[in-house]
Amino acid sequence: MTASNPAAAEAPGICVEGASVTYRNGQQALRDASFRTPAGSITALVGVNGSGKSTLFKAIMGFVKLAGGRIAVLGMPAREALRRKLIAYVPQSEDVDWNFPVLVEDVVMMGRYGHMGWMRRPGPADRRAVDAALARVGLEALRTRQIGELSGGQQKRVFLARALAQDARVILLDEPFTGVDVTTEDAIIALLGQLRQEGRVMLVSTHNLGSVPEFCDRAVLLNRTVLAYGRTADVFTRANLQAAFGGVLRHFALSETDERRAQAVGIFSDDERPLVFYGDLATAREHRPGRDGTEGEQ
Numbered sequence: 001m002t003a004s005n006p007a008a009a010e011a012p013g014i015c016v017e018g019a020s021v022t023y024r025n026g027q028q029a030l031r032d033a034s035f036r037t038p039a040g041s042i043t044a045l046v047g048v049n050g051s052g053k054s055t056l057f058k059a060i061m062g063f064v065k066l067a068g069g070r071i072a073v074l075g076m077p078a079r080e081a082l083r084r085k086l087i088a089y090v091p092q093s094e095d096v097d098w099n100f101p102v103l104v105e106d107v108v109m110m111g112r113y114g115h116m117g118w119m120r121r122p123g124p125a126d127r128r129a130v131d132a133a134l135a136r137v138g139l140e141a142l143r144t145r146q147i148g149e150l151s152g153g154q155q156k157r158v159f160l161a162r163a164l165a166q167d168a169r170v171i172l173l174d175e176p177f178t179g180v181d182v183t184t185e186d187a188i189i190a191l192l193g194q195l196r197q198e199g200r201v202m203l204v205s206t207h208n209l210g211s212v213p214e215f216c217d218r219a220v221l222l223n224r225t226v227l228a229y230g231r232t233a234d235v236f237t238r239a240n241l242q243a244a245f246g247g248v249l250r251h252f253a254l255s256e257t258d259e260r261r262a263q264a265v266g267i268f269s270d271d272e273r274p275l276v277f278y279g280d281l282a283t284a285r286e287h288r289p290g291r292d293g294t295e296g297e298q
C-alpha cells in the first residue's frame with residue numbers, strides 16, 4: 001500500500017517520521033511509522049488490537065521514548081508543543097482510576113493547570129474556561145458529581161471538556177466511542193466537527209469502522225507500522241482494510257437476488273458499527289442508499 005496525498009501544502013498538524021518504539025521487555029510496538037495530517041482535520045487511527053495505536057499516542061505525549069524517528073506537532077517538535085500545552089490526551093476508560101474521589105469540575109480544571117502559576121490557584125479566566133468547556137460537552141448539570149458516579153459516555157465527555165479547558169490545538173482521543181450509546185457518539189462527533197472548523201487537529205483511535213467515513217476526513221491504518229494514510233476515501237478501500245486486518249475482520253458479502261447488488265455490497269465489522277461498502281466506496285451513514293428514499297451516492 002502507498003501513502004496518498006500527504007497534504008503537503010496545508011498547515012501542519014501531526015507529522016510522524018520513521019517512529020519506532022521498543023518497550024523495556026524488548027517488544028517492538030512501532031517500527032518506522034510515518035504519516036502526516038494537516039491542521040483542521042480529524043484522522044482515524046485504525047488497526048487490530050495490539051497494532052500500536054495507544055503506543056503511538058504515548059509516543060506523541062512523550063510517555064514513551066522513541067527508539068528512532070521524529071514526531072512534530074503544529075510544525076514544532078512534539079516536546080515543545082507539550083511544553084506549550086498545545087496537546088491533550090483523552091484516555092481510554094480502563095486507564096483511569098474511577099474510584100479516585102474527584103468532582104467533574106475538578107477534572108476539567110486540571111486542563112487549566114498549565115495556564116496557572118505554581119500555586120495552581122484558579123483565577124476568573126480559568127473558571128470561565130471550565131464553565132465554557134462543560135457547557136460545550138453538555139455536562140453543566142453534573143459538574144459537582146463524583147466522576148466515578150458518571151456513565152461511560154459522560155466520563156468520556158468530561159475528559160474532552162478537560163482538553164477544551166486546556167485550549168489544546170491537538171487532541172488525541174483513545175477509543176472515545178467504546179461503551180458509548182449512539183446519541184452520545186453523535187454528540188461527540190458533532191463536537192469534533194466544530195473543533196475541526198476551529199482549525200484543531202484530532203487523532204482518534206477507533207474500532208467503529210462504520211463511523212470513520214462519516215466524521216474522519218483522514219485515516220491511518222496501523223499494524224506496528226503505517227500501512228496507509230491519507231484521505232479516508234483513498235485509504236478505506238477493501239484491499240487496504242483486508243491487508244490491515246487480515247482474517248480478524250468479519251467480512252460479509254450480502255447475498256441478494258439482484259446479482260449486481262450481491263457483488264457490490266460488502267460489510268466489514270471490527271466492532272459494534274460495521275463499515276458498509278457499495279462497490280468500492282465505503283459509505284457514511286447519511287449516504288447509504290435508502291435512508292432518504294433515494295439510491296444514495298454510489
Ligand SMILES: Nc1ncnc2c1ncn2[C@@H]1O[C@H](COP(=O)(O)OP(=O)(O)OP(=O)(O)O)[C@@H](O)[C@H]1O
Pocket residue numbers: 023024025027028029047048049050051052053054055056
Ligand atoms: N508497557 C508495555 N510493555 C510492553 N509491551 C507493551 C506495553 N504496552 C503495550 N505493549 C505491547 O505493544 C504492542 C502494541 O500495544 P498497544 O497498546 O499500543 O496496541 P493498541 O493498538 O492500542 O491495542 P488495542 O486496540 O488493544 O488498544 C502490543 O503487542 C502490546 O502487547
